[in-house]
Structure formats: structure tokens, C-alpha cells
Amino acid sequence: MASKPFHKILGWAGTYITWIVATILVLFPIYWMFVISARSRVELFGSTSIIQTTFFAENYTKPLSNPVFQRYMLNSLIVATSNAILVAVLALLATYALSRWRLKGSDSIFFWTITNRMAPPAAFLLPIFLMFTRVFRIGDFSLFDTRTGLILLYCVFNLPFAIWLMKGIMDGIPVELDEAAFVDGASTWDVLLKIITPLAAPGLAITAILSWVFAWNEYLFAATLTSVEARTITTGLAEFVTVTGTNWGEMAAVAVLSLIPALIFLSLVQKYIVMGLTFGAVKE
């Protein structure tokens, strides 16, 4: 019997060693980014130390006071926020319809949305670029290089996941609640606003936050479909890498800055990240 505690201690030690190593491996690249962001140009290539004691604030203040960078930041904020609100509202309406009505072909619609998510974005790059620059063109106005274009476009990735996530939540709200309200003479609109929305609010918040983060993090389309006016922070980050030499310190600082909002938002919904990333297929 004396061997049992010993066995247990050994198991614990193994678990701890595994997790300490895993944690170091996970944290190190992010830590290194912070270190680089705190180094001046001279320090960067002179030092191979992994410890940083000084802080070179110019890496942060220079991009922050740069109007171009400020515009990128603002664009990202506007695009991500508008997209999150749009996606949440549309998903609320759509899943309410899908959950409460027996609509012909609604199953196919449900599965079609997931097909949109499976498709590699790069395959849509060319047709969407052509549509934005050539097809949807009224005089001088086109969707190319506009925030509206990006806001609409990000729906193609965010709506499918939002619909899958919200459908599960909507199905969980008892139908008896709406039926009782209908008997009392409420309209569909009343039911949706006064009964469904408050009950679905936590799910809606999760959906909106995850959509926000996806939109904030998106790069490929933002880089292709904008040129000057509507560039976002992720494209700004990539622009630091140039042929003529990169200011790595500033790039690291911008990467850190771009990380912060996503980190804050995601820590709020930490418990639901898995649900969000698997479209509600896996719940915690």
C-alpha cells in the first residue's frame, strides 16, 4: 500500500514537468515579441540575451503618434465593431426563423452556410476583388478600399459560425415561452425583442465578441481589397516588413498593440472559445 502515494507523486511530477515545459514553449515566442518591442535598433542586433531590463518607449510612441497608423487602428475598430453588430443582429433574426418556423429548404440553408466557412478564403479572393473593383461599380464609387466593403465581406466568414452557434442557443429557449406570449396577443416583433433577445443575450454577446476578434485579426482580404483609405491594423503590421529593411522593434510594438484588444475581449469569453471555434459542435 505504501507504493500507492509514491506512484501518485510520480504521476504528479510527470504532469507538472509536462505542463511547465508546455507553458514555457507557449509563452516564450510572445515573451520574445515583448522583448524585441522594448529594444532600440542598436540593442536589437547587438544582444542575444533573453532578458531585457531597459524599455525603449519610442517603438510604441512613434507608431501611436503617426496619423497613418492611427487611421489603421480606427479602421480596424470601425470594421470589427460594425461587423460584430451586423453579424449578431442577422444571426439573431436568422436563427429565430430557422428554429421556430418549418421553412422549406431551411436545412439546406443551414448546411450551405457551413460550406461558406469550409471554402478557403484565397479561392474567393479573385472573384471578390473583381466584383469589388468592376462589378459593383456606380460611377466613381466602388466597394474597393472602403470600410463598408470589408464589413459586408467579413459576414461571409462570421455569419456561418454565428448561425451555427446561435441555432443551438435558440433551440434551447423553450417554444412555450413564445407561444404563451402569442396567446396574449404579442406580435412576432414583440416576442423577438422582449422574450427571445434577453434570453439569448449571453449567446449573442459571445457571438459578437468572437466575430469582433475574427474581423480584427483578418488579414488576407484586408490586404487585397484596400489600398489606402480602409487599411486595417493587420495590413499595417505586414507593411513593416519591407525589402529595404524592417524596423523590427516598431513592428513588434505594433504586434503587441494589435494583440491587446483581442486579448481583452477573448479573456471575457475564455470559457466559450472552444464552443465558438467548433461552431457549437463541442461544448465545455
Add this chain to the structure above:
Amino acid sequence: MKSTRTGWGLLTPTLIILGITGILPFIYVIYVGFFDWNVFAAQKGLHFTWANNYRRLVFDPDFLGALWRTLLFTFWTVTSELILGFALAQSLTREFPGKGFFRTVHALPLMVAPIAVGATWRLLTIPGLGLLPTYLNWWFGIDYRIGNFANQAFLTVILMDIWHWTPFVTLTLLAGLTTIPKEPLEQALVDGANRWQVFRYLTIPMMMPVILTTVFIRIMDALRIVDEVWMLTGGGPGDATRFIGLHIWRVVFPKTDYGYGSATSLLTLYFTLVLCWLLFIAIGQNSKQGNSS
């Protein structure tokens, strides 16, 4: 009280937006794929060329190379992530002090934007500035330069993806592991089965739906990788890490050969969807078996 008109009315805005951003481009890409269209060509406008673009495409070594590279990348990353993630998830089923902390920190890479993941790894791997080249050289004498050596670049991209996405696999598998019933496992142990047998014949079959869902989502995302690789290696050296997304974006796109580009996009889309649907069917069959037995 409940007319279908209202139902469709609620669904309409979603259908319109997904139609504009999802279906219209799809139809458009099919259409343009049958044409010869290059904005800088001598003859302007679209010229119908039947399936010429596709005929060129199936013999295009760049396209096929990128496709094959993407499949290799997907295979190695998803396999490694599944094994690592399963081991980590299994170790998290036990209670131990500090578990919550480790779990939270472990999820951190999931929150980083793909482009920032690429930037982070770039900072680790630049010669003279990053730590990897310096320390690998000091400790092991390895000449590590992902700008020059194709194999190292490919391996680094795989490692980066493992760093980025293993937490996702861990968390989904953990969610699955916590929901499977404990009694059969304990009963089997009492009946004299060893830990490996329990794992192989009870845990794995019970976890199959979650494993398949996880693998499905991971394959889907691995096939579409662009941002991280673009930031880390730019697809180089040569074409060593030029996956299909990068191929379309950086090689086909700038040539403004829109007809050929559309054909490439469509064929890529087709391959991905076929692969995804095969997996989807596999998941469906697995759950059917689970229900009948």
C-alpha cells in the same frame, strides 16, 4: 399566427448578404474561369476559351506543387497536433493544483492574430536578431537559416502551426473527455483491463465524434493557411512554403490573368470542398454507428 412569410422575412437579410458575398462570387468565378481575360493583354476584354484554362491547370507544376505541399503540411500539422493535444488533454482530466492557470495560459496562442503569429515567429528566426539561429548554432552547431534552407523553412512553418493550434485541439478534446462517462472506464480497470486497453478500446471509441469534429475543423483551417506563412517566410525560400492560398494570392493574382486565376481558385475550392465533405460523411457514419450499437 405563424405565417411562413414572417419566417422568410427574418431570414432574408442573411440570405442577401451571404448571397452577395458567398454565392455571387462563386457563380462569377465559374463564369470567368471559361474565359481568357488579362487586363494587360494585347486583346482587351473576355474571350471564351472553353476549358482551356483547366487544361493548362492540370499540367501546371506550380499549382500541383502548391497543392501537394498543402496536403503534406496539413497531414503533418494535424497529426502532430492531434497526438500532442490528446496527451495534454488527457493529463488535464486529473485534478492538480495550478491546473486552471496552465489551461488558461495554454489557450493564449489561440487569441493571437494569424498575422501576429507569423510576426512573432519571424522575430524568433531572423538571423542575428532571433534566438533560434543564435542558440541552435551555439548549442548544437546547426546552421539555421530559414531564408536559405527549404527543409528548415517547411519544418519551422509546421512548428509554428503546432504552436498556434495545439491549444485548440487540447481544449476541444478536453471538453470531450470530461463528458464521456467515467463508470465504464473504472469498471474495466476493476475487471482487469490495463490502462492501454481501456484507452484503446473504450476512451478512443467514445471520443471518436469529438476527435473527428476536431480533425475536420483543423484540416479545414490548415488547408487555408496564408497569413502566418506569408509573414514568416513569404512562401520561400523558392517555393518551399508556398501553399495553395499563397500561390493564388502571390503568384496567380499579380499576373492579372483573371481567367486562369479563376480556374485555379475554382479547382482549389473544389478540392477543399470534396475533402471536407468526405470527412463530413465520415463523421456522419461514425455517429450513425454509435447510435445503432
